[in-house]
Amino acid sequence: MLTSAKTDLIKVLADPMRLQIVQLLAVETLCTTHLVEMTGAKQTNLSNHLKVLRDAGVVETEPCGRFKYYRLCPDVLESVAESFAELAATARANADNKRAC
Amino acid sequence: MLTSAKTDLIKVLADPMRLQIVQLLAVETLCTTHLVEMTGAKQTNLSNHLKVLRDAGVVETEPCGRFKYYRLCPDVLESVAESFAELAATARANADNKRAC
DNA sequence: GGCTGACGTCAGCATGGGCTGATGCTCACA
DNA sequence: TGTGAGCATCAGCCCATGCTGACGTCAGCC
Numbered sequence: 410m411l412t413s414a415k416t417d418l419i420k421v422l423a424d425p426m427r428l429q430i431v432q433l434l435a436v437e438t439l440c441t442t443h444l445v446e447m448t449g450a451k452q453t454n455l456s457n458h459l460k461v462l463r464d465a466g467v468v469e470t471e472p473c474g475r476f477k478y479y480r481l482c483p484d485v486l487e488s489v490a491e492s493f494a495e496l497a498a499t500a501r502a503n504a505d506n507k508r509a510c
Numbered sequence: 511m512l513t514s515a516k517t518d519l520i521k522v523l524a525d526p527m528r529l530q531i532v533q534l535l536a537v538e539t540l541c542t543t544h545l546v547e548m549t550g551a552k553q554t555n556l557s558n559h560l561k562v563l564r565d566a567g568v569v570e571t572e573p574c575g576r577f578k579y580y581r582l583c584p585d586v587l588e589s590v591a592e593s594f595a596e597l598a599a600t601a602r603a604n605a606d607n608k609r610a611c
Numbered sequence: 612g613g614c615t616g617a618c619g620t621c622a623g624c625a626t627g628g629g630c631t632g633a634t635g636c637t638c639a640c641a
Numbered sequence: 642t643g644t645g646a647g648c649a650t651c652a653g654c655c656c657a658t659g660c661t662g663a664c665g666t667c668a669g670c671c
Binding site: 415416419420422423424425428431432434435436437438439440442443473476478480481482483484486487489490491492493494496497498499500501503504506507508510 | 516517520521523524525526529532533535536537538539540541543544574577579581582583584585587588590591592593594595597598599600601602604605607608609611
């Protein structure tokens, strides 16, 4: 179900930079230095986006010495995918419903 | 695939009011008057959101005399759902990939 | 212990986008 | 043809949010 609370999660994913981060992390677990190189963004900016993703539960961190690895949480993405799929299915099922004016 | 162009579509859906509109339209085709009643929003505000949804291809309109019906396009929602599902599947498949620092 | 690199936090700035009121357009109906 | 309802557009305001620079913290290496 797509509750209003999920708009916050969708909003987190509705940013080009954050979506790029998520796509990169879907392929392999990376640390901030890698992400800085691959995205070309400033470290501060990236750190802010990563904080947003962390707070939303989209990624989780794993300290490793001086470095910090970021790993993607597939469950969150799957829940979003299921919500939209369910919405599309509902729309298809009720395609002929039309309320009279 | 989640191209950068899709962030615009996701951004359109990342608004509580617009998501509410989409959920209502998933159940039945409605015209603006109904949506004004059901959401409690002003007509002007709703018209703005509907324009955004129209431009994004999420809904399509059907004139009916003085009224205008809004119908949901399930294809767009399905494409978003598939993109996120694919991303989640990729993340699961590459869960053990970790780039050395 | 001093230094450097990795990373986070904070304050400030600027842009984007949502909300509103005013206005205009079009259709239906008397 | 005049009127009112349904709907869109526009300009303006204001708040949320993304970007940046400066600074602080922690770990590892000399």
